Every structure is written in structure tokens, then in C-alpha cells.
Amino acid sequence: MEATMKPSHIGRKISRIRELRGIKQETLALEMGVSQQTVSRMEQSENVEEETLQKVAKALGVPAEGIKNFNDEAIQNIIANSFTSHDSSTINAINISPTFNPLDKVVELYERLLESEREKVELLKKMIKE
Template identity: 60%
Template sequence: MSTATQNHIGRKISRIRELRDMKQEVLATALGVSQQTISNIENSEIIEEETLEKIAEVLGVSAKAIQNFNEETVLNIISNSFTSNDSSTINAINVQPTFNPIDKLIETYGEKEKLYERLLQAEKEKIAYLEKLIK
């Protein structure tokens, strides 16, 4: 991150908002302003302290956190806090289903059988209807 980007409060707000999976419209509504105002704020390098406090409150962080936000630090925290329960692989996701696969297989066969029976019944009805039309 360049020095200009590191001190650009608007970009930091934008990035934190994106990390929170929040759209500009949602932030605007929470602050009682237009989406265009949020866009202008995110393009501003400097923001009034009062506005920054309001935005920080809506984003669920402190104004100081916004001012000190550094994306590299965030990525380092994420990568250093990821743990794998599977010791045989590094940084792999260990999936342990909370259901019995055999039960699921039996359930699937039961559903397949019911579908087959409904299809067979529909065919029988179709044949009966065609025989009725012929007579």
C-alpha cells in the first residue's frame, strides 16, 4: 500500500465496508444520507471527525480503527489465525460431516423409489386415458 493510500480515510472506509459485505446504500440509509454522499465520502482523503465517528459506529468499529486500518495487517491476521484440524495437510479444510453418509444413501434410494412409483402411476393413468379415448 502506498503512503497516499495509507492515509486516504475514504478508501479505508470503503474497504472496511466491503469487508463487512455492506453496500453503499445500506451505509447511506443508516446514516440518513444519499448513496452519492457515501460515494463522495469514500473518495475523500480527509473526513470530518464527527462524520467519521458516525460511520465507524455503523460499521461496528472505532474511528481509530478506521484511521489505523491497514489491509496487509488484516490479511496477516487472517492467514495467521487459520487453523486446520487435519494434521496431514497444511492449511486444508477438514470436512467431517455431521450426518451418517449411509443414512443419506438409504434416504436417497427411498426418494428414488417414491419418484419411480409416481412415474409408474402417471403412466398407468395415461394408458387408461388413451384407452378411454380409443373406445
């Protein structure tokens, strides 16, 4: 059984890179000096002229060779293997270790509460004497 290679669809690659960069078709069209419909047709085309590809590459901030050699699976693998989260919005947050002892914080809060209560008692004693 022979392995068949899928033809390189430059338009899909442009579309995917544009999406990954968070750029809308309208914005890309403005950068290139063409209409949004032109960008849409270009993204549906299997081949794109070299001159147009250079304009697209410049507008997207990537090299033309990067568009030609773009591989969505490779990008997903890179992201999956290098992503680390530093916030508490992901499951990785379970592994976060506090830099303080939580018990020390409880004791600190308890001591502050006691001090506040002592101040209240002193204030009430003072009010009763007056």
C-alpha cells in the same frame, strides 16, 4: 534513498472496512441518514470530517480510531496466519483423520448385507411351503 509514506486515505479505508463487513454503500447510507452518492463521494475523499467519521464508525460497528489506523496488509496477514478450516471444502481436508476404522465400517456393511440375504432366503422358503 528516503522512504516516503503514503498519505492516509480515510475514504479508501472506510470503503475497505465496509466491504470486509459485507455492507453495501446503500446500507451504510441508510444507517447514516445520507444518500448513496454521499457515501460514494466520502469513500473517494482522502480526508473525512471527524463528526462524519464518528457516524461512519458507529454505522460500521468499529471505533473511529480503528478506521484511522486500518491497514489492509495487516488484516490480510492476520487472516492468513489464523485461518483454519473445519470443513471439507479446502485443501486442509486432506489432513482429516476419521474417528472410526474404515475397515470396520466395510465389515459392518457386509454383515448387514448377509443378514438381509438370510432374511430373503427365509422368506422364499416360507413362500415355497405355502
